[in-house]
Amino acid sequence: MKHTPTPAGLAALEAQLAQDLEFLELPAKPWVPKRMHDGVPVRDVVVIGAGMCGLAATAKLVLTGITNVVAYDAAPAGFEGPWVTFARMQTLRSPKTLNGPSLGLPQLTFRAWFTAQWGIEAWRSLDKIPRGQWMDYLVWYRKVLALPVRNSVCMTGVAPVDDLIAIDVEGAETGRVLTRRLVLATGRSGLGGFAVPDFLKGIDRAHWAHSADDIDFDALKGKRVAVIGAGASSMDNAATALEAGAGSVDMLIRRKEMPRINKLTGIGSQGVVHGIYHLPDAWKWKFFDYTAATQTPPPRSSTLRVSRHPNARFFLDCGIVAVKEDAGGLLVETTQGPMRYDFMIAATGFSNDFSDRPEFAALAPHIRTWSDGRYTPDMGPPRTGMLEAPDLGPAFEFRERVPGSCPMLAHIHCFNDAAMLTHGKVSGDIPAVSAGADRLVRGIAASLFAEDVETHFANLIAYDTPELLGDEWVDSTPLLHKEAAL
Known part of the structure; x- marks a missing residue:
């Protein structure tokens, strides 16, 4: 960034935000009755994850007056989410103008934060948001x-x-x-973990990594590297390996043609944001089955970042049949013949297989998924990733596979990428995260109020602060009776 940031501008923005919140009476006054259990204080809500979705959910809870809240994140401060860890793109693919997690507050947008420090001209010259700068914005948002x-x-x-x-x-x-209440704002990994192809199971991890691993790219200098896939993460990892000095990088792409059109971007609207959840199941399946079939292309800039290297090659219609270890590294049998590599990066996404996460062991057997009756064959092909998706309620709450088997699921909210099939893309991507947080918190607030309805009614009865003191009028009834007697 050529422009020098202006601390005074950021201070002025923060003052304006504070005034806006005051004008809107936010945060709302706390209203949830305190709970104790055997002498131990009880939280109203715990949020797991303090990346973008976790921050948006936590902020919306606090602004709504649900203040007995805490968000936990396994990462050190400033390293939450993918932005400065396993995300390896140079810039975000989302347009810089999107509202993101601002929750309808103009002074809380990335644009306001950016222009307060670098000015309007710098904003106009900015193309896409550098991913590190997006992390800086989220750190400020939290602060x-x-x-x-x-x-x-x-x-x-x-x-x-x-x-x-x-x-x-x-x-x-x-x-x-x-x-x-528990909110799982666990990002792309959702409730599962890495999606690992069968041909890599059993292969020594010294020879391969998932694209979301902490990869030592410097160790790949001079090496023969293969990258599986044609999505954004595959391009970003391939480019990072090439820029670190990899001897060669081959993109092994199963498709005969590269996907070129980002279909969901083409129909982006508030109708999509608010309407997907209310569609019949067959229509939900139809939308996401189609986008899964057409796939999302990698950004043009990410693809050029790879192809500009003379030692990068793209192999289309190149499916992997088997992978074996030998003295030379990895022998990869493909539909285009055998290939040899020193290292392989699997940009194969994530899975909703709850059994992969030991912390969810008490929940996993009871979570109802789309395969438990919500999907029917007439909807379309039975895609594994979609069948594994949780069948969620209107506030992202889990549902039981067998009614009565795990009642606490109704109080656990899946505010992460795994919610997409039920709710649309409102709990994982930048464009609609504020709408998702609003939907989540409205549901939590309503359920907490209903659960405490007796206490709220008792407070209604007990409230005795008068607005009228009795000296504001004179009772004319005696005069009326006197006049009638005459």
Whole structure:
């Protein structure tokens, strides 16, 4: 960035944001009754994950007056989410003008944050947002809203305790936390983990990595590298390997042609944001089956970042049949013949296989998925990733596979990428995360109020602050009776 940031401009923005919040009476006054369990304080909501979605959810909860909240993230402060960890693109693919997690507050947008420091001309000259700068913005977002985030804390287990949820944590905070509601803002990995092709299972991890791993790219200098896939992450990882000095990088792409059109971008609208959830299941399946079939292309800039290197090659219609280890590294049998590599990067996405995450062991067998009756064959082909998607309620809450088997699921909210098939893209990507946070928190607020309805009614009866003191009028009834007697 050629322009020098202006701290005074950011201070002025923060003052304007504080005034806007005051004008809107935000945060709302706390209204949820305090709970104790065997002498232990109970949280209203715990949020797992303090990346973009976790921050948006936490901010919306606090602004709504649900203040007995904490968000935990396993990463150190400033490293939450993918932006400065396994995301390897140079810039975001989203347009710089999107509102993102601003929750309808203009002074909380990236644009306001950017222009306050670098000015209008710098904004006009900015093409796409550098990913590191997006992380800087999220750090500011957390700071300016004073969000209750605790870093370097990992959730290791979930269990029911009466009508509450017990969460085991370890790290900077260790022990058991009781909460009434749990929000899983766990990002791209959702509820599962890496999606690993069968041909890599059993292969020594010294010879391959998933694209979301912490990869030592310097160790690939001079090496023969293969990258599986044609999506954004495959291009970003290939480019990073090439820029680190890899001897060669081959893109092994199963498709006969590269995907070129980002279909969902073409129909982006508030109708899509708010309407997907209310569609019949067959229409939901139809939309996401089609986009899965057509696939999302990698950004043009990411693809050029790879192809400009003379030692990069693109192999289309190149499916992988088998991978074997030998003295020369990896022998890869493909539909185009055998190929040899020193290292392979699998940009193969993530899975909704809940059993891959030990912290969800108490939940996994009970979570209802789309394969449990919501999907029917007449909707389209039975795609595994979609069949594994959780069948969620209107506030992203899980549903039980067998009614009554795990009641706490109704109080656990899946605010991450795994919610897409039920709710649309409102809990994973930048464009509609504010709408997703609003939907989530409206549901949590309504359920907490209903659960405490007796207390709220008792407070209604007990409230005795008069607005009229009795000296504001004179009762004319006696005069009327006197006149009638005459």
